[in-house]
Amino acid sequence: GDSVTQMEGPVTLSEEAFLTINCTYTATGYPSLFWYVQYPGEGLQLLLKATKADDKGSNKGFEATYRKETTSFHLEKGSVQVSDSAVYFCALTPYTGTASKLTFGTGTRLQVTL
């Protein structure tokens, strides 16, 4: 079945450091890929998406590129802020159909300090 593997957390960085959170996937066909973020005490919200190979999703300074050859969708940000502290989930859906079921990774907690 479909699966998503994320790097283990927590990841602790100083403010303005470069961030990479690794995500690889296993899926048949051509899935769409997503990063969701969960801020403390809140539900998940969509951060960015890519629906086909070589697409780059971007939002709020975060970027991720859909790499079919390496089945990866790594999340990057050039300069993190304390407000980026959250749990980040990589996810995929095999198709955008009637009720697209998302398969999530286990989440990576990011802690940014001053």
Add this chain to the structure above:
Amino acid sequence: DVKVTQSSRYLVKRTGEKVFLECVQDMDHENMFWYRQDPGLGLRLIYFSYDVKMKEKGDIPEGYSVSREKKERFSLILESASTNQTSMYLCASSLLGTASYEQYFGPGTRLTVT
């Protein structure tokens, strides 16, 4: 803004009790989902619904049931709560069709079964 609300943020129940978790969305979304979130396991889909009175099992439906009598409301029912159902429960909703991959989440209900 899409709002997904859940009836309780925290709930404590005893083993064997019948538990109802309620979810309401205000954006006329067709799809609704129930997940549980556990450390190291990420989010796992329990049930979803793509229309009133329609339901489909997710990856871990055992011990749960659902009800969708109105479009805006999706209830998760634990018929006889057990300690292994202690978890964070997240409700989500999405549109039908090509935009259905973007799910909007509620803040979650942390359920403790003693």
